[in-house]
Amino acid sequence: MKFSEDALEEMLKRYPDKTKKARKKHILVKDSAEAKQVIEANTRTIPGIITNRGCAYAGCKGVVVGPLKDMVHITHGPVGCGYYTWGARRNKARSEDPAQNFINYCVTTDMQEKDIVFGGEKKLAKVIDEVVEILKPKAISVNATCPVGLIGDDINAVAKAAQERHGIPVLAFSCEGYKGVSQSAGHHIANNILMDRVIGNSEMEEAPGRFAINMLGEYNIGGDAWEIDRILKEIGYTVVSTMTGDGSYEELRNAHTADLNLVQCHRSINYIAEMLEKKYGTPWLKVNFIGVQGTINSLRDMAVYFGDEDLIQKTEEVISREVARIQPIIDQYRKICEGKTAFCFVGGSRGHHYQGIYSELGIDTVLAGYEFAHRDDYEGRDVIPDIKTDADSRNIPELQVSTDERRFRLKVSPEKMEELKRKIPLSSYNGMNVEMQEGNIIVDDLNHYETEEFIKLLKPDIFSSGIKDKYVVQKMGIPSKQLHSYDYSGPYAGFNGAANFARDIAMSFSTPTWNYIVPPWKDQPLLEGKMVGGDEKAC
């Protein structure tokens, strides 16, 4: 079913005028006849609107910094923020040295009223000292929460002094929750510090192997990075670092040595990708390892970039073997899924990535959107010069990097680069909108009211988002798939992941539990009897 402007008007009628005016700009009906469809994104959520969005701290510590397994991440603030980002995101990690794997630890300064009144710097310094003495990490991060900025604790000074005192890196992230308009601000803050303080600070000059890549914006949810690694390593790639799923401070330092940066989640890590190109001359390639076709395309694009015959051949070998193994499994599940429709509202890249795998299962994504993306994630990076900087984005510092004279080297000649750019998404991203079907809907920062209303209008067969709206939708009798945590399943990336996803989606349609929603007494009369001389009928 396609959607009309009138239906949209009708739906937004409930909103107070200002709210309606603001929200309308975040909703698009895909129409290729229009030369340029503009969507508003990365602007404030209106107070009182039930949004799925989180805060800058969640984006920084929760998403980008937290997965670095060999660091102890200290949350400076009251207890909650640290607590909620402890084991909550499924960014798995394993380590050769288990005593240097801190992924299951949560450290917080647990600020008390007196710290708010008199300042928390001394307490933070003491917590760092204790962490060094007791847990003995090789590096530490300090992550700020709302009150820290408000009371003026100088976490940079505390971190600097601690670094000198202990001789290990202590990174300070000023990612107070009120900064920016969503998690996105926190990604940017994290990117800046990791680029400034970590990447390139090792002595390594050459990558430890051929076809060296960094995997950017891959957080190893449910083991995704491990499945991607499996494929890449078999083909012959050297994975220098993963940012940041199952990543480490140690690996990250060497990221400057790679020949190519792969960008999986554009939103959360494009800053580092861009800065790596500027500083070291390493181009980035937009990849999407979700879905069989997405994985195939990404692998072929990588092979095109390196242009090595053996690599190309090995790529094709792995692809045909894996497809032969996986496709029959997926085909079985496709029979259950075919012809169905989905909503796909996730994060900053999955709202796009999962449309491909849905379509492989024969499912049409009739509504998609991102929770915290920017216009370029919808409209493509060409739109970046047109994006106006508002007060909220101005508050997030831009890190200015310059060319590293000693280490900068062009990985491909400018001519070759131009040629490659015509073939593969090299240092570019076209966004989600271009791949949406005509008449389908794009919504930015979809909120609870709109979720309910769009479901009533479009009646999707499956909804995919996060935990906060999962059970809302399932109560309506519609399966709901968490695409943040994968409902504790996974991996969903790569070839094995595609099969897992197909199995799980088919399962959500075919579970017999849906058959029991209506109790038998709802559609059977209380009394049944025979009319004398008449036909049997209910009374």
Place this chain on the structure above:
Amino acid sequence: MLDATTAEVKQRKSGGLINPAKTCQPIGAMYAALGIHKCLPHSHGSQGCCSFHRMHLTRHFRDPVMASSSSFTEGSSVFGGAANLKTSIKNVFAIYNPDIIAVHTTCLTETIGDDIPSIIKNSEIPEGKLVIHANTPSYQGSHVTGFSNMVKGMVSYIAESSTAVKKDQLNLIPGFVNPGDMRELKRICKLMGVKFILFPDTSGVVDSPMTGKFEMYPKGGTTIEQIRDTGNSKLSIALGRFASSDATELLNKKCKVPALALKTPIGVKATDDFVMALRSFAIKEIPYEIEEERGQLVDIMTDTHFHFHGKRVALFGDPDILTGLTEFVLSLGMKPVHILTGTPGGSVGSASGSFVEDIQEMLGSANITANVKDNADLFTLHQLIKNEPVDLMIGTTYGKYIARAEDIPLVRVGFPVLDRSVHSYLPIVGYRGAIRLVEMISNALLDRQDRDAADEDFELVM
């Protein structure tokens, strides 16, 4: 697992926590507010707080948890959040149409000092609708304190003493427990023939049935009218002093309703106390159904005592739950070795009393010494266990890392339980709840015995 944790204890004086055993106030306030019928909890702060709390509560209950946020920006943090709250109130009533909004603060809005009552006064509130609030600074107490503060907020905004003579009805505050527990408390009161108002009541809200239709405000929850009427009741019972006493004290002060504080009725003794309090309130004999349940419980405890007698156990979680649990495991003949809460244990003179003293007193009468800690973290618990091992852990999901590291069975009780389901539907309170606890404890220990048994010791009957 947790390989950086050593048995050697180095003193920590910073006040920081490694692996906390508590979280912050606002989530407790949000949970309590869900126990008012047709209420939308509202988090006055950055939207991340609201998202974290909804995420966490949803994972525990596996049911929708609806709440809105003031969605602060840097600007509102500098200039104050009045505009954000006013806009929120307007939008929430227009779009989500609750009967009542229950605002709680966050560390952000407490730090900048937003004056919530005056902002509410200056907001557009539709006729017949209510906005209440509770101050829940995240830098004091814990999630339990937040629950308590929101229940107090309900009393201070809504409860009224409007009749000359108090009604023959009882106020019952269940504490920070699951909807399954609240249902059980109501069942017991009904069996006793007591007229009661349970508030807050999250049963029917976060354990709502599948009907094919989403209800933003499900059938459950204490109505505003009922909460108003609590001022006319003859007695208030606070179950669990940390989560419930402040509200009953305030009811006494505001509406002259006498307050009685009891333990969360976990186990035979605490349930006896609860049932006896109902008996003397109603001046009615205990019905046979309840006596039968008690008899079944004691029968089970006796018949299976060799499953758990003398077993060493570590208990961790929220203070009200631990007080009941400690008493119960003692009555089972188990030996509590470590009892630890993340919540600050209160001080003498406050309504919440002293957690450590309460527990020590119980241990003292059983002639048992144990490590009892308040305001402590799970890193401490892990080190305690490394030095003085236990056979069983009882507590929240967060204990699973320690349980795995030390290969100890874990019985999941309390808040939160994020990795197992159904728990929130079934009680741990009352005699029936105690029967369920015995089953869980017994099975955990026997499953371990089976797992560890040599083939020749692996037995059919146990």
